[in-house]
């Protein structure tokens with residue numbers, strides 16, 4: 001299974017393995033990683049699963065849909081070039097080793 005590294009805002013790192021098809025949000029919630037709230041449960045309606053993706057993996061991510069783009073504009077933490085919603089990124093083989101940073105607030 002692909003390995004994912006989540007880094008909390010305080011620098012705490014978590015390495016977990018996720019099954020193909022799981023989302024970055026699900027991986028964080030299921031592994032009790034702090035900082036991902038996921039209020040809407042993955043429906044792309046809350047932006048409380050905002051994450052920053054390591055630059056090396058940006059080109060490997062699925063294209064961003066318009067809904068996600070709009071939700072990210074309303075995220076509580078600063079939106080950056082590498083911002084994505086964790087519930088909209090599904091794990092694929094190419095994402096093995098991905099590093100995901102969690103913003104200071106959701």
Ligand code: FES
Pocket residue numbers: 025037038039040041042043044045046047048049071085086087088
């Ligand atoms: S969990 Fe609500 S937008 Fe991702």
